[in-house]
Amino acid sequence: MRANGARLSTPPLSEPRPVSGSETPAITCQNVWQVFGNDADSALKEVLANHPSPDDAAGELRSKGLIPAVQNASFQVQEGELFVIMGLSGSGKSTLIRCISHLLHATGGEIRIDGENIVEASAKRLIELRRKKLGMVFQHFGLFPHMTVAENVAYPLRVQGVKKKQRQAKAEEVINLVGLRGRENHYPRELSGGQRQRVGIARSLVADCSVWFLDEPFSALDPLIRRQLQDEFLEIQAKLKTTIVFITHDINEALKLADRIAIMRDGRIVQIGTPADIVLRPVDDYVREFSKDVAKGRHARVASVMETGAGLAYGADDPGLRQDMTLDAALARCMELYEPVPVRSPEGNVVGVVNPADLAAALQVEQG
Amino acid sequence: MAFLTKGSVAALIAAAAGALCLLLESSLPWLVKFPAAWVLPATDWAGAAMEWLLALIKPTARGFSALMFYPMEAANYVLSNTPWPLVICATAALAWILGGVRMALMALVGLGFVLASGYWPESMNTLALVAVSVPLALIIGGGIGILANEYPRVRKPVQALLDIMQTVPTFAYLTPLLVLFGFGPVVGLIASAIYAAPPMARNVLLGLERVEPEIKEAAIMAGGTRLQQLFQCEIPSAGQQIMVGVNQCLMAALSMVIIAAVIGGFDDIGWEVLLTMRKAQFGQSLLAGLVIVIFAILIDRMSGTLTQDRREKHDPRIAWGILAVGAAASAVFWGHIQQPGAYALFNPVADSVDRGLSAFTTANADVLTAFKNNVLFYVLLPLRIGLDQAVLPFTWGFSWTPMMSLGLFATGAAAGAVFALRGQLALGVMLLIAAGMLETGISQLPWPFVLIGAGALAWVAGGRGLAIMTVALLATILVSGLWERALLSLYLSGAAVFACTVMGGAIGLVSAVSPAVWRVVHPICDMLQTIPLFVFLIPVLMVFQIGEFSAFLAIIAYAIVPMIRYTRHGLVSTPEEMIEAATASGATKWQMLKDIRAPYAAPSILLGLNQTILYAFAMLVIAALIGTTGLGQSIYLALGQADVGLGISAGAAMAILALIADRMVQGFAEERRKALGL
C-alpha cells in the first residue's frame, strides 16, 4: 500500500530523508513567525533585534499583549513526503499551515514552495499558485452550501475558466476516486459527515495539486469512518504522490500516516522526527505524553533500535530479523535469546545488529 | 460615599438638582424657562447651511430627478395599462412559485379585493413607485454592505451611520428632499429608496460577516480572484440573511412611499387615505387603508418565503398555466372588461360603515367621551403640566393647594424612605424624584434638572462617555430653541412608552404562561408589524377624532408589539436546566416566574423596551398628522412650508432623543447580560 520506504531510514532520524529526484525541497520554512495583535510586524522586528533567543522574543511579545502563535518555525518537507503536525489545541498548528498556504501572511521569516518565496509573492502569483499547485482540506469541510457536490468539486476549475463539459468530466473522475459516485447532484446538507469530507477531499484534488494541506480533515468524524477514510487517503496518496502537510490531534493517526512528525507546543516546534523517533526518543515530557498510550511495539521498527557500522559482532542464532519489522514482531522471534542478533535488509544482507535486551528496553521507555 | 452604589449616587445627585431647582424656581425664573436671549439661532444656521449645500447639489439632483422620471413613468405606464387579469395572474403565478397553493390563493383573493374596492389605479401608482425605488435601494444598500465588508476600516463608521439613519424620523428626510427635487413623486421615490437602503446594507453586511471562515478560505484556496470569491461563494452563502434584507427593504419602501403621499401630487393610495381622512369619510379611508394592508401582507409573505431555510419546489408549469389563463382572459374579454377603477363594490359597505360609525359614536358618545376625558384629564394632562396646574375645580372638582404639594412630597419621601431603609436607596430616591416630576409636569421640568438627571442616568447606564454625550447632545437641543417642543415630544412618547411597557409586558407575560393566548396574540402582532405606520391613524381617528388622545392611542398600537414579543420571548427562553433545577427545588409556577424566568428575561425585555421607544418616536412624527404638539408637529409644519432649517433641526432633535434613549437602554441591557454571564 505504501509507495515509499520512509521507515527504512537509519539514525540519526531527525534529518530530512533523502528523496529521489529533485534537489529543492517542496516546502521550506525558515524562521517563520506569526504574531497576532496590533502592529505585529513592527513589534516583531523590534523584539527580534533586541532578543537573540526566540523564546525570549516570544516572551517579550506576550508581555506586550501580542500573541506569538507560531515562533521561529524552521523545517523542510521533501517532495512526496507526508509531513504531520501535532500538538495540543491552541498550539499553533492551524496557524502554521495557514501561513504556508498563505491564508495568513507570515509576520516574519521565509516560506518557500518549490524554491519560490511565497511570503513575497504578488496577489496575482498567489492566485496562480493556488490554481496550479496548492490544495487544501478543511476541518469543517468548508463546502459551499448553495452548490451541489459536483459543482463544489468542480469549483476550482470553474474559477480558472475551464469549460463546463471539461470540468464536469474531471469532477466526475475525482468524485469516483473518493467513492461518491451517484451523489453528484446532492447538496452538502444532504450528506453525512464522512461524505462531506470526501467532497472536501475531491475538491482539493480536482485541480491536480502537488502540495496538499489538510487541517484535521478527519477529526469531525467517528472512529470507524475515520479509519476507512485514512486507508483510502493512503491509497490516493500512493497513486498521486503529492507532498502533504497534515494536521491531527490523534497520535495513532499520525503514526499511521506520517513519514515525519512535527510536535508543536505554544507556538514552538519542539521536535521533528520519524514516528519511531517520537515514540522512542521523545525530547521532553510534553512529547512523551503524546505517545504514552501508544502500543510502541506496533509502530516502532527494528531499524530504529539496531546498531550499524562495520565489524559488529553477533551471536550464532539468526532469528531472521528484518530492519522493517515492528518491535513486537522482532521481540516475539528472539524471546529466548540473550546474544546480539543480525538484522537483514529485504535482500538478505546483514545491515545491522540488535541486542534483544535493547528491544525489550525500547518498549519500556516511559517506565525507565 | 464609598458604600453607595453607582445608582444611588446618581439618584441622589438628580434629586439634589431637582430640589435645588424647585427651591430657586420663584426667584430665578430662567431655571424653568430657558431664556430666549441665550438661544442660538441654530435653526436658521442649519437652514442657511443646508440651503447653501442644497443649492450646490441641486443641479445634480434635478438632473437625477429628470433621469428617474423615465423609469418611473415606464413602470407606471406598464402597471396601469396592463389589463388587470394579467396583473393578477402574474402575481398569482409568482406567488405559486414562491409558496405554492396557499400563497397563490392569497394573492388571488388579495388582489381581487383591491380590484373590487375600486382602488386599483391608485394601487398601481403606488406599486410603480415601489417597483422603482426598491431596486435602487437594493443596489445602494447592497453596495454599502459589500463595501463595508471589503474595507474593515469603514465598517464602524458605516454601522454608526446606519444606526443614526434608523433613528431619524421619516418625515425629516422629506423636507430637504422636497427642496432638492421639487414637488412631485420623485421625492417619494428617493425618500423611500433612502429609507429602505439601510436595512439592506445591514443585512448584507451581517450575512457576509457570518459566512463560515472555512468557506471563505476554501474559495481562496480554490484560486478565485476576490470578485469570484465574493460573487460566487460568499454572497450566495449569505443568501438567506440577504433575503431578510430584501424583505425588510421592500416593507420599508412601501411604508415610506405611502408616508410620502403627504407631499401630494401623485394619485396614489396613500394620498387617497389622506384625502378621505380629511373629508371624514372614514368608511372609504378604512377601505383604502385595507388595500394598503393587503399589499403590505402580500409583499411581506411572498418575499418572506425567500428567507426560509428549505423551500419546497413548486412546479413552474403551473405558474405558466396561471399566466396563460390571465393572458387568455385579457385577450378574450378585452373590450368587455371594465376600467379597473370603476369597480366600487364596497362603496355601500363603506357608506354603511360610515353610518354605523356615526350611529355608534352618537350612541356611545358618553362612554367614549368619558374614556377620552378621563385619560386626558387624569393621566396625560398631569403628566404634561403637572398636578399643580392640571388639578382644577372644573375637571377634578377641587383645586391644587400648596398643602397638597406638601402631602405629595411627604408621601413620596415616606415611600422612598421605606425603600431606602430596606437597602434600595436608589429606588427610594427615584420615587421622590417621580413625586417631584408629577408635581411639575414633564413639559415644565427645569432644564438644569433634566440635563443633570439624564446625565446621571446615562452615567449609570454606560459610564462617563455616555453621560458626556447625553448632556452635550441635550444641550444642543436646549440652545437651539427647540427645548420646549422636545419636552412635549418626550412627554407624549414617554407616556405612550410607559403604557406600552405596562400593557405589553402584561400581555407578553400572559402569552408566555398560556400558549392558547399566544396563539391569538401572535398573528395579531405579526399583522400589526406588517401594517405601514400610516394606517394606524385611521381607526383611532374614526372613533376619537383629531387630537392628542388619538395620537397617543396610535403610538401605543404601533409601539406595543416589540414589548409583547420580547417579553414573551425572554420569559419562555429560560434554559431548560434552570427550570429543572428550580422544579427540583420545589418552586411553584409563580416562584419560578418571579425568581428564575424574570431575571433571566431582563436583558430581552430591555431590548423590547428599546425597540418600543424607537417605534414610539417613529410614530410620534406620523401622528403629528392628527394632532400632536412638539417636534413631530414642527417637522410636519416644516414640510408644508418647505422650511429646511426647521425640518432638519427638529428632525435632528428627534433623532438625538431617540439616540440617547437607545444608548441608555442598551447600556442597561448590556449590564444585565454581563451580570447573567450571557
Ligand SMILES: Nc1ncnc2c1ncn2[C@@H]1O[C@H](COP(=O)(O)OP(=O)(O)OP(=O)(O)O)[C@@H](O)[C@H]1O
Ligand atoms: N486571527 C487570530 N487572532 C488572534 N489570535 C489568533 C488568531 N488565530 C489564532 N489565534 C491564536 O493563536 C493560537 C494558535 O491557534 P491555532 O488555531 O493555530 O491553534 P491549533 O493548534 O490549530 O488549535 P486546534 O487544535 O484547537 O485547532 C491560539 O492561541 C489562538 O487563540
Ligand SMILES: [Mg+2]
Ligand atoms: Mg486548528
